[in-house]
Amino acid sequence: MTTSNILKVNDLNVYYGQSHILRNVDLSIPxxxxxxxxxxxxxxxxxxLKTIIGLLKQRSGSILxxxxxxxxxxxxxxxxxxxxxxxxxxxxxPQVTVKENLLLGMEALPGGLGKNRHIxxxxxxxxxxxxxxxGRKGGDLSGGQQQQLAIARALLGKPKLLLLDEPTEGIQPxxxxxxxxxxxxxxxxxxISVLLVEQHLHFVRQSNYYYAMQxxxxxxxxxxxxxxxxxxxxxxxx
Amino acid sequence: xxxxxxxxLDGLSIASVLLLAATGLAIVFGLMGVINLAxxxxxxxxxxxxxxxxxxxxxxxxxxxxLYYPVALILAFIITAMVGVxxxxxxxxxxxxxxxxxxxxxxxxxxxxxxxxxxISTSMLIGILAAVAIGLIGSKFMAKKIGDKPYFTYxxxxxxxxxxxxxxIVVNSMSSVRQLxxxxxxxxxxxxxxxxxxxxxxxxxxxxxxxxxxVFIILLSIFLLIGVLWFLSKSAWGLRIRAVTQNRQMxxxxxxxxxxxxxxxxxxxxxxxxxxxxAITLLGSVGPNLGTAYIVSCFMVIVLGGVGNLLGTVLAxxxxxxxxxxxxxxxxxxxxxxLPPALKGVVEFFATTSMSLVLVFIxxxxxxxxxxxxxxxxxxxxxxx
Numbered sequence: 001m002t003t004s005n006i007l008k009v010n011d012l013n014v015y016y017g018q019s020h021i022l023r024n025v026d027l028s029i030p031x032x033x034x035x036x037x038x039x040x041x042x043x044x045x046x047x048x049l050k051t052i053i054g055l056l057k058q059r060s061g062s063i064l065x066x067x068x069x070x071x072x073x074x075x076x077x078x079x080x081x082x083x084x085x086x087x088x089x090x091x092x093x094p095q096v097t098v099k100e101n102l103l104l105g106m107e108a109l110p111g112g113l114g115k116n117r118h119i120x121x122x123x124x125x126x127x128x129x130x131x132x133x134x135g136r137k138g139g140d141l142s143g144g145q146q147q148q149l150a151i152a153r154a155l156l157g158k159p160k161l162l163l164l165d166e167p168t169e170g171i172q173p174x175x176x177x178x179x180x181x182x183x184x185x186x187x188x189x190x191x192i193s194v195l196l197v198e199q200h201l202h203f204v205r206q207s208n209y210y211y212a213m214q215x216x217x218x219x220x221x222x223x224x225x226x227x228x229x230x231x232x233x234x235x236x237x238x
Numbered sequence: 239x240x241x242x243x244x245x246x247l248d249g250l251s252i253a254s255v256l257l258l259a260a261t262g263l264a265i266v267f268g269l270m271g272v273i274n275l276a277x278x279x280x281x282x283x284x285x286x287x288x289x290x291x292x293x294x295x296x297x298x299x300x301x302x303x304x305l306y307y308p309v310a311l312i313l314a315f316i317i318t319a320m321v322g323v324x325x326x327x328x329x330x331x332x333x334x335x336x337x338x339x340x341x342x343x344x345x346x347x348x349x350x351x352x353x354x355x356x357x358i359s360t361s362m363l364i365g366i367l368a369a370v371a372i373g374l375i376g377s378k379f380m381a382k383k384i385g386d387k388p389y390f391t392y393x394x395x396x397x398x399x400x401x402x403x404x405x406x407i408v409v410n411s412m413s414s415v416r417q418l419x420x421x422x423x424x425x426x427x428x429x430x431x432x433x434x435x436x437x438x439x440x441x442x443x444x445x446x447x448x449x450x451x452x453v454f455i456i457l458l459s460i461f462l463l464i465g466v467l468w469f470l471s472k473s474a475w476g477l478r479i480r481a482v483t484q485n486r487q488m489x490x491x492x493x494x495x496x497x498x499x500x501x502x503x504x505x506x507x508x509x510x511x512x513x514x515x516x517a518i519t520l521l522g523s524v525g526p527n528l529g530t531a532y533i534v535s536c537f538m539v540i541v542l543g544g545v546g547n548l549l550g551t552v553l554a555x556x557x558x559x560x561x562x563x564x565x566x567x568x569x570x571x572x573x574x575x576x577l578p579p580a581l582k583g584v585v586e587f588f589a590t591t592s593m594s595l596v597l598v599f600i601x602x603x604x605x606x607x608x609x610x611x612x613x614x615x616x617x618x619x620x621x622x623x
Contacts, residue, residue, distance in 0.1 A: 053491050079493035091488035093481045104481050108493035114474035157493065 005064075006031045006161050006193045007052070012061035014044075014051050021047045023217040025061070029161065034187060034194040036204050036224065038236050039213035045197040046088055048213070049163050052195070053085045054078045065161070079108045084159030088166050088197075090150040094139025098130060101138045101153055108157030123152035126182040144175040151179060155186060161193045162186075168200040176200065199236065212236075243446045245569040246560060251452035253559025254459035255517050259532055260539040260555050261466060261548065262510030267537075268545045269483040270503055272330055273337060275344040277536060278529025279351040280508045283321060284314035284515025285524045286355060286423065289430050304433045311458075314516035315509040322508025323501045331500065348529065355526045356425045361412035369405025373398045425526060430519035451520045458517060462510065467548060469506075479503050535562075535595075542602050544612025553613060558598055566594030 007029040014022040021044045029035045037045050050056045052063060054075035063070040070078055079085070093101055102123065106116040124131040127148040133141060141149060147167055154162060164183070168176045180203055187194060198204050210227050212220040212235040220231055259281055266274050288310040295306035325347060333340045376397045384390050412418045432451055440450040470476040481489040482499045490496045518528065539558055543550025564570065568589030571582065588597045609615070 055487055055491065075487075075490040076493045076495050079491055085491045087488060087491070091485055091491075093484050093488070095484055096477065096480055100477055100480075103477065104489070104492050104494070107478070112474065112493070113477065153492070 004031055005029060006066060007195070008064040009052070010062045010064070012048075012051065012063070013059050014047055014056055015059050016047075021216050022051065022058075023215070025213075025216075025218055027211055027218065027221075029193050029195055030208070031193055032187065032191040033209065034183075034196060034207040035209045035211065036196045036198055036207035037211050037213060038198065038204060038232075040236065043213045044216040045213055046165055047216075049085070049087075049165050049195070049197060052078075052163060053083060079157065080110075082108075082158075082160035084108070084154035084157050084162045086147075086150045086154050086162070086164045086167060088169065090143075090146045092138040092141070092146045092149055092153075094137065096138055097134065098136055098138055098141070098149060099134040101149055102130070102156055105153035105156035108159070120156060123155060126155075126185065127152055127178065144171045147171055147179065148175065148182075151182065158190075159192060161195065164194060164196045164198070166197055166199065168198065168203060176203070180206065201232070201236070240446055241569055242564075242573040244449075245564050245567055247446075247449070247452050248567070249560035249563030250556065251455045251521065251559075252563050253556045254456045255514050255521065256532070256535055256539060256559050257459050257552060257555040258462060258514035258517060259511055260536045260543075260551050261463060262507040262514065263536045264507075264540050264543075264545075264548060264551045265466075265510070266504060266507035267540060268547070269479065270500065271337070272334075272504070273341045273344065274330075274507075275341060275533065276325070276348040276351060277344075277507075277511050278531070278533035279348040280318045280322060280511035280529070281515035281518065281532055282355065282524075282526065282529040283351065284318045284512030285430075285519050285528055286515075287314040287317050287512065288516040288519045289423075289428055289524050292430055304435060307433050307436065311513055311516050314512040318512025318515070319505040319509030322511075323505040325508070326501050326504035330504065331497070348533075352526045352529075355423055357421050358423070359419050359421045361409050361415070361418040364412070364418075365405040365409035368408045369401045372401035372404055376401060423526075427523040427525040429523050432520050436520065455517050455520060458513075462513060463548070463552065466506070466510070470548075475499075475502060538598065538602055540612075542605065542612055544614040547612070547614040550612055550614040561598055561601065562591070562594050565589065565597055566591045 005028040007027075009025060009027045012022055012025040013020070025048060027035070027037075027048075037048065039045050047056060051058055052070070054070065054073060054077075058071070065078070065081065065083065068081070073081075075085075093104065096104075099119070102119050103113050103117065106119075107113045109116050129145055130149060130152055133145065138146070138149065151164070151167065162183075167179050167183075171179075183194060183196075184206065186192060194207075196203065196207055204210065204227070205224060207224050210221060210224050211218050212231065214235060220235065259277070262280075263274065263277050266272050266277065288307075291310035291313055292306050295303045295309070329343055329347065330340060333343060377394050380390065380394055380397060384393070409419075436450045436454055438450055440448045440453050442448065468476075470479060478489070478494050478499050479502065481492070482494060482496050483503070486496055489499075514532075515528070518524075518532075535558060539551055539554045542558070543552070543554035565585075565588050568586070570585050571577070571589070577585065588594055606612075
């Protein structure tokens with residue numbers, strides 16, 4: 001690999017209380033590339049993303065982001081240093097408007113949302129529905145609309161690394177396509193890296209590298225071209 | 239009829255004090271979910287701040303003395319807000335998600351504050367400062383030297399006990415000096431005299447006099463309520479506060495410093511309690527137990543209005559304030575002297591301060607049978623989820 005890595009995870013171990021969830025995970029994300037993490041339900045993919053953003057603490061191992069170590073940094077510091085997170089439950093702030101949700105995305109920029117009050121129109125270009133619903137409460141949107149809002153919100157923080165946790169789960173096909181196009185376009189235009197946790201194969205195929213996870217450990221990885229149907233059969237289909 | 243109107247005005251001014259205090263509590267309880275039983279004592283602190291400011295202004299001559307009250311209001315807000323932030327950082331922060339422990343701990347804080355006001359003296363202040371200084375310096379020093387050792391916590395605790403002992407010795411060594419060891423306030427009630435421009439009448443509506451103090455308190459609470467609403471709905475910190483209270487984890491992931499938001503929210507709620515306390519000084523005397531009388535009313539207002547809804551808080555405090563003042567003073571009988579004897583007996587029965595509170599309680603219990611979540615429960619898709 002000639003490009004440098006934006007994220008390098010070494011020998012990561014994470015526990016929920018007594019139960020060992022992530023076992024010796026090694027993973028690296030090259031700059032301006034999309035890396036996909038696949039695996040069945042309950043193997044620890046979401047746990048992995050939560051550990052990278054800082055919601056969960058690792059028991060051992062290290063997370064290197066650029067040239068800084070992320071160990072012991074609270075999530076808001078990680079967000080401010082350029083990690084955008086779109087969680088599995090989307091986590092839209094329910095009782096504030098769509099516009100305010102978008103403004104909250106800019107809290108990660110230098111100066112926070114106090115200094116940044118202009119919403120970059122690119123997000124309305126990517127997801128036109130958001131502009132129409134600016135005044136609605138975030139919690140009143142449908143699942144697909146919330147997903148678009150969550151991605152737009154993360155993008156407004158101008159992240160260098162975007163973590164996407166199953167962005168297509170439970171969402172109608174036309175919106176899935178919008179989301180895929182949006183992620184592709186943002187990567188091309190801004191050169192950010194993406195770590196995608198996904199079960200939807202079409203989206204998985206668009207990544208540059210894949211890692212397959214089973215029972216909390218990485219069992220297979222490589223360029224996505226090598227992701228044969230056999231591998232998919234083994235690690236993805238139920 | 240005149241009496242009835244002035245009684246309503248009375249009720250409105252009590253309602254305004256209640257509103258200020260309950261808004262503070264609504265922010266702390268409704269937004270953060272912290273049951274702060276020391277809220278009444280924060281009001282009491284605000285009242286004592288007003289008393290101290292008044293005494294500081296007294297030697298400055300009558301012209302400047304007139305200005306003490308606005309200064310006292312601002313200082314009451316700032317000082318109680320600072321006490322609130324200190325309380326949040328040192329105690330309440332450790333108890334998030336444990337409502338029962340929070341309840342007990344804040345009750346303990348309220349007892350400590352009451353006794354502190356009763357017995358604080360110069361020597362005691364010096365002792366406390368000495369103990370805290372020794373404790374802080376000692377634990378910093380030890381953290382540097384042996385911070386990674388397993389027995390560090392125990393030694394640290396011992397060191398704090400030691401600094402407490404030093405503090406006690408300091409206090410006792412000064413106990414023979416009368417000037418240092420006599421308490422500042424003592425347990426008795428103290429009086430704050432309102433400045434001249436507040437005393438007397440501020441004009442008339444029809445034949446009803448508008449007493450300056452009451453009108454001022456009503457205007458003050460309207461002004462502050464609008465200020466709080468603006469802060470929460472329009473300012474950047476207000477948006478951060480709303481985000482954190484609705485989804486703490488995601489707010490954190492978006493880059494919001496949640497611990498600072500907690501401090502600011504708690505500080506704001508406490509500061510409002512302080513202003514309410516400063517307003518109370520205009521209505522009556524100041525004593526260490528001042529807060530306990532109001533805390534229950536504040537919680538009733540919040541339950542009646544619906545948790546986390548400021549409009550409900552406004553309506554509920556107006557209702558409670560007016561019921562308490564109109565029924566409790568017995569002025570219904572004076573306005574309607576020709577009531578049938580049976581009804582008259584009932585009205586007389588409730589015409590004391592404590593019985594009017596009972597009436598309020600009954601009213602709330604009945605009301606909650608029909609609207610269990612208060613006047614304005616939160617609605618929408620997100621509530622059910």
